[in-house]
Amino acid sequence: MSFLEARALSKTYRNAEVPVAVFSGLDLQVERGEMLAIVGPSGIGKSTLLHLLGGLDRADSGTIRVDGRDLIAMSNDELAAFRNRNVGFVFQFHHLLPEFTALENVAMPGWIGRIAHGEALKRAAALLAELGLSPRGRHFPSQLSGGEQQRVAIARALLTDPLLFLADEPTGNLDLETSERVFDLMRDCHSKRGLTSIIVTHNPELAARCDRVFEMKQRYN
Numbered sequence: 001m002s003f004l005e006a007r008a009l010s011k012t013y014r015n016a017e018v019p020v021a022v023f024s025g026l027d028l029q030v031e032r033g034e035m036l037a038i039v040g041p042s043g044i045g046k047s048t049l050l051h052l053l054g055g056l057d058r059a060d061s062g063t064i065r066v067d068g069r070d071l072i073a074m075s076n077d078e079l080a081a082f083r084n085r086n087v088g089f090v091f092q093f094h095h096l097l098p099e100f101t102a103l104e105n106v107a108m109p110g111w112i113g114r115i116a117h118g119e120a121l122k123r124a125a126a127l128l129a130e131l132g133l134s135p136r137g138r139h140f141p142s143q144l145s146g147g148e149q150q151r152v153a154i155a156r157a158l159l160t161d162p163l164l165f166l167a168d169e170p171t172g173n174l175d176l177e178t179s180e181r182v183f184d185l186m187r188d189c190h191s192k193r194g195l196t197s198i199i200v201t202h203n204p205e206l207a208a209r210c211d212r213v214f215e216m217k218q219r220y221n
Contacts, residue, residue: 001068003032003196004053004164009062011048022048026062028214035190035197037207040216046200047168049216053198054087054166055079067163084113088157088195090186092169094149096141096156102148103128103137106155113160120159127155131185147178151185158189165190165197171206183209 010024022045030036038046051057053064055071064071066086074082096105103124110120128137131151141149150170157165167186171179183206190197199210207213 001065002029003034003067004028004030004198005063005065006049006053007063009049009052009064010060011045011052011057012060023216026216028053030196030198032196033194034212035187035195035199035210037210037213038198038200038216039202039204039207039213041218042202044216044218046216050166050168050198050200054089054164055083056089084109085160086163088160088162088165090150090153090157090165090167090170092172094141094153096149096152098141101138101140102133102144102152105141105152106159109156109159115160123159124155127158128152131155145178146174147182150174150182154182154186154189158193161193163196165195167197167199169200169202171201171203179203179206 006026006028009026011022013020013022026049038049040046048057052059053066055074059072069082071079071082097108100108103121106124106127107120110123111117125134125137128134131154133148133151133155136144136148141152144152170186171182174182186197186199187209189195201207
């Protein structure tokens with residue numbers, strides 16, 4: 001059995017006057033320790049797929065199993081606990097909390113997961129040191145560059161030692177040089193921690209550096 005298996009996934013958004021079918025009958029397998037790139041045109045459903053795989057949203061039909069656990073069968077509370085303990089998310093927009101320091105932003109998933117306050121801060125400080133951000137730990141997001149903010153977001157995603165690392169256009173707002181550094185950092189963290197990583201990207205060069213590329217295409221009837 002693969003580490004992650006999605007079978008016959010379908011998703012339609014119904015909060016508009018006309019329902020929007022994102023995809024249907026989608027299958028995906030990801031092996032443990034693999035770094036997979038998901039590519040495809042804008043609007044094809046790449047981010048939606050990532051949200052389903054990480055338990056941020058629910059599919060209309062189909063199955064998702066991660067490390068043998070059935071996400072579809074989980075209650076909302078069980079799914080929230082699963083996300084907190086097992087999934088690290090990084091987004092194009094860093095989503096750092098502006099009123100908290102870099103150190104506190106990184107510690108936040110630990111506090112939410114009821115890790116002791118001091119222990120979460122200790123882990124956060126170690127991650128910031130690993131990512132070369134120790135001098136910036138007491139700075140607020142507004143005082144950090146885009147690349148520094150994204151490194152803080154990566155540290156936050158790793159705080160609970162997740163099994164699954166999901167990144168949605170993590171270099172989309174960065175210049176080429178910074179993008180390369182951030183991707184190198186993710187690749188290094190992936191290897192050192194034995195993560196299974198799925199990265200949505202429009203950058204073909206970065207996608208080619210992953211272990212495998214999964215291309216989403218429009219189906220025409």
